[in-house]
Each structure stands twice: as structure tokens, then as C-alpha cells.
Amino acid sequence: MGDQNHWMQYAGHTSSHKSGVVQMTEVKAKVGGVAKLPCGYNIHSDNPLKRYGVYWQKFVGKGQTDQVALSYWEGKKDKIDPIYQNRTTMDQRNLTLWISSVKVSDEGKYTCLILKDPLYRRELYLSVEADFSNPIINVTRHACGSALVTLRCSSYGGYPKPNMSGLLNNKEVEWTPHSVSDNQTELINITSEWEHNVTEDIFFQCTVSYPGFSASASCTIPKECPVVKPPSHWIMIAVSVSLACAVVVAALANIQRTLSNIKHPSLSKLLGTVSDQFLSV
Structure with missing residues (x-):
């Protein structure tokens, strides 16, 4: 628990370090993809993870508390910021951090801290990209x-x-x-x-x-407006005839419906004969 308190005291000062003091490696990832952030540290099989305190944190701003992307304490997952919940995993041998479903807001400076004597620290910058649509x-x-x-x-x-x-x-x-x-x-x-x-x-x-x-x-x-050619003479005639026939057929159908309500067999029969002759033409 003493070591963990030491970590909390140290974390309060990590953000104040100038980026020039520790050389940063740039890592790129696509929006919606997976980011791989290597810690550059290997744990030997004879010295298991439970003997380490490992913290991956993201710098938020000067004077602000850094976001914890993932942390392990005595071999078990410890603190994690809600925005990284179910999105971060870590290789327990080389301590590489994986961030899935990458967002633009994930962009920024990350620090891998290992509480082990001597203290190990590595900084990386995650650059996020997303392809624009074709113009x-x-x-x-x-x-x-x-x-x-x-x-x-x-x-x-x-x-x-x-x-x-x-x-x-x-x-x-x-x-x-x-x-x-x-x-x-x-x-x-x-x-x-x-x-x-x-x-x-x-x-x-x-x-x-x-x-x-x-x-x-x-x-x-083009310099000029596109020229729209008018329809040919014969096309205009065909369209006119078709419209005229459609109007006559509609009119006859309307008359037949009207007179069908009149209870006069001879008149209905005569009208039906006329309509059938016209429609057969």
C-alpha cells in the first residue's frame, strides 16, 4: 500500500514534465481501429507481473489529473478511467497497451509507468487519423x-x-x-x-x-449552358394521339358507370355495345 501511495504522489507531478525531457515516440491509429502503444519493457518469467505496479496514463492538461487508460497492481487490474472501460488491454509480458474502437478524443500523450526499482517511464504520442470522403x-x-x-x-x-x-x-x-x-x-x-x-x-x-x-x-x-434538344415532330404527334385516346376512354367509362345505375336493360345493353366497339378499335 505504501508503494501505491508513492505512485499517487508521483502521478501528481508527471504532467508537469516538459515533453523535451523524455523523448516521445509517435504512434498512429485510424478512427474505429486499434492503437498499439509499446511500453518497451519486458517482464521475465521468473519475475511475474504481480511484483510490479504498471500504469498507463494519458496527459490531460497542466494542473489536471491524468486519465488512467489501464493499470495493474500486484498482478490484478486496478484503476481505469470510464472512457477507456472495455476498450483497453495489456500484454502481460511486454506491457504493450492496446486501445480498441479508437476515437479522435484518444489522441494525445501517453505514459507507461512501472513502479519497480529503478522506476521505469516511457512517453508516446498517439496521433489519430480518419480518411476524408472523396470530394x-x-x-x-x-x-x-x-x-x-x-x-x-x-x-x-x-x-x-x-x-x-x-x-x-x-x-x-x-x-x-x-x-x-x-x-x-x-x-x-x-x-x-x-x-x-x-x-x-x-x-x-x-x-x-x-x-x-x-x-x-x-x-x-462548358462555356455555354447545355443545349436541350426538343422532341421530334413525330414523337409530339404520338404523344398527342395517346393523350386524346386516354381522355375518350375515361369519359366513356364514366358515362357507363353513371347509366348503369339506371334500371333500364335496353339502355345499358346499348351503351355496353358502343363502349366495346370503341375499345376494340
Whole structure:
């Protein structure tokens, strides 16, 4: 218990160390995937885990209590922060920490502490990434005959904040991307808009990227509005005849329903004969 109290006293000071004092190793993981954080320490078979105090903690902020991702005391699981509950495991030989269902909020500095004489400490930085969707390009032409168009490029659900660039006929577009983070997942949506006078057919490309990731989309924008050909003369005649026949058939059917309520056998028979002759044409 004395050693455990010593740990609590030490934990209160670990966050105050400058990151430059202990060299950190960067580890990368994808959102929804599994992060592997090696402690770099091996336990020999003749010296079992129950003789160690092992703590994996995440730095939260100066003056704040670090989050415990996983800990073992005398060979048994000890403290763990609720946000890591059922998401962290540890290799009991090399003390590697595994974090499953990785979230953006898992990103940050982690420390592996082993209460053993001498005290062992290793820091790592977990970088979290999520691939953005392929960019979606929307082109809005203000009016046919007008040269002004609005180009809008959007990409969704990625992390970290990316760079969004545009090329118009291989020349860089000057625009200011706007990004918004989801309140729950912290994933980022990014959009850029640009207005341009189209005086010739142009080729437009939009790219979203961060180190190690890039996705692009492109389109060709014609100078003139697309020409919509009117239907041919014979198609118009066929459509008109079909509509006329449909109207006559509906009218006869309505008359037949009306007169069928009249209790006059000869009249109903005559109407039925006329309808049958028309429908057979």
C-alpha cells in the first residue's frame, strides 16, 4: 500500500514534465481501429507481473489529473478511467497497451509507468487519423447566358484538419476553406466556394489532403449552358394521339358507370355495345 501511495504522489507531478525531457515516440491509429502503444519493457518469467505496479496514463492538461487508460497492481487490474472501460488491454509480458474502437478524443500523450526499482517511464504520442470522403463538386450557373458560376467543393468525416486545394485549368484557385467539427465524434467536414466567369471550357480539380492521405475529384465545365434538344415532330404527334385516346376512354367509362345505375336493360345493353366497339378499335 505504501508503494501505491508513492505512485499517487508521483502521478501528481508527471504532467508537469516538459515533453523535451523524455523523448516521445509517435504512434498512429485510424478512427474505429486499434492503437498499439509499446511500453518497451519486458517482464521475465521468473519475475511475474504481480511484483510490479504498471500504469498507463494519458496527459490531460497542466494542473489536471491524468486519465488512467489501464493499470495493474500486484498482478490484478486496478484503476481505469470510464472512457477507456472495455476498450483497453495489456500484454502481460511486454506491457504493450492496446486501445480498441479508437476515437479522435484518444489522441494525445501517453505514459507507461512501472513502479519497480529503478522506476521505469516511457512517453508516446498517439496521433489519430480518419480518411476524408472523396470530394464532391457542385457547379451552380447563375443563369443561362451568364458567364458567372459558383464552384463548391466539400469533403466529410475526416481527421485531422486537412488542406483543401483547387486547380482551374492547372492554375491554383485562391479560396478560403471552412471546416466544422462534429460535436460528438470530432470528425471534420470541410467546404470551399469560389466564383468564376466562364469565358471558355474549363477543367476544375479539387483535392483534400493531410500528410499520408489525399483524395481528389474533377469535372469539366462548358462555356455555354447545355443545349436541350426538343422532341421530334413525330414523337409530339404520338404523344398527342395517346393523350386524346386516354381522355375518350375515361369519359366513356364514366358515362357507363353513371347509366348503369339506371334500371333500364335496353339502355345499358346499348351503351355496353358502343363502349366495346370503341375499345376494340
